[in-house]
């Protein structure tokens with residue numbers, strides 16, 4: 090079996106027993122990238138080269154891809170936006186420090202929707218990434234490059250970020266495991282901010298065991314991120330027990346809605362049956378306010394994005410464009426021209442939406458109301474978790490759609506996150522894991538959501554399900 094098909098835990102076993110060396114592993118993945126990334130286009134930059142790519146010392150000498158919105162010292166980091174071309178951060182994100190400390194080998198920076206705005210990886214200034222299961226389809230987004238690089242065996246695992254579903258939806262579309270941790274579990278220091286009250290970094294991996302290993306590496310309090318929470322980090326691998334007896338699983342009655350693809354629905358219902366047979370107690374619950382989640386998210390996330398993106402003006406980072414005509418003061422002309430040339434259409438749309446909902450006269454009607462709706466959505470979850478341990482839903486309403494299919498219809502693109510957004514609004518941990526394939530052979534994802542800092546419950550349920558099914562063992566064929 091080729092080394093590049095293996096999980097991190099399988100590779101680590103082989104390294105420990107002396108069958109292979111860390112350098113063999115790195116070489117196998119470098120070759121695999123050279124063989125397939127021309128088709129998948131998951132990585133926008135290889136490396137960081139030599140010096141930093143330490144060739145595998147430390148406890149976890151595992152090849153990894155990093156979404157292009159996490160700062161790597163002295164290495165171009167652009168969020169796949171023209172406005173950040175040439176920006177080299179002077180420091181490492183906390184997660185990068187942790188990966189390097191453990192001997193991780195960063196083989197590439199992964200493609201993403203510009204500034205993580207999107208669900209298809211098509212708004213990147215580098216062009217789209219293609220789904221390894223069908224190269225005519227999108228890998229999902231915004232962490233599409235991270236998900237595709239793992240699914241195509243270009244790396245063992247990857248880091249993504251999730252503001253409204255950007256780890257889980259691409260994990261579902263690419264047939265892998267993706268976890269958005271509890272808000273505050275993983276430091277966001279050095280993550281370029283999209284919507285600061287929603288963003289979280291998390292793992293994309295080939296199985297649940299690897300997800301637990303990568304969570305062990307990246308989790309924990311960081312005084313440099315004021316939103317990180319000082320709660321002890323358990324050893325997540327201790328939760329990999331094959332037992333869900335007595336676990337109370339809630340199925341929201343609002344989740345089987347119009348617009349949900351029948352094949353996705355059938356796979357999710359079948360997965361619930363598997364969990365039931367294994368001894369879980371399945372009950373119907375209600376999350377009545379989640380119907381407002383997408384609308385609420387697009388008010389709050391765009392408001393925060395418009396404020397976070399105000400710093401990109403040609404003065405400190407990346408691109409500086411020179412105005413051709415003089416309209417206002419020269420510096421204002423420079424700001425305007427830089428932002429006009431530097432941001433793509435979706436980024437401009439979000440900045441305008443966010444600026445509008447924050448402006449005086451509209452603030453109460455939109456932003457403030459959005460915050461109130463967010464509280465109602467969170468209260469629904471608090472109530473549900475009084476009677477269940479975990480909530481199960483589809484990850485996305487469809488399987489991977491075709492490249493170009495939704496790019497000119499923002500609303501239908503936004504609806505792709507209908508199941509993932511509520512967990513961000515409520516700050517909850519949520520995982521997507523493979524639970525089947527549609528008739529076209531495209532992967533389907535199952536979402537599991539738990540209480541804040543109850544990632545262990547997710548690991549227990551997900552591992553039990555995974556070990557009793559074979560979906561995670563299937564691989565796309567890339568010829």
Ligand code: GLN
Pocket residue numbers: 205206207208230231250251252253254255256283390506
């Ligand atoms: N697709 C959602 C959006 O476009 C979520 C993106 C994300 O989680 N970064 O905002």
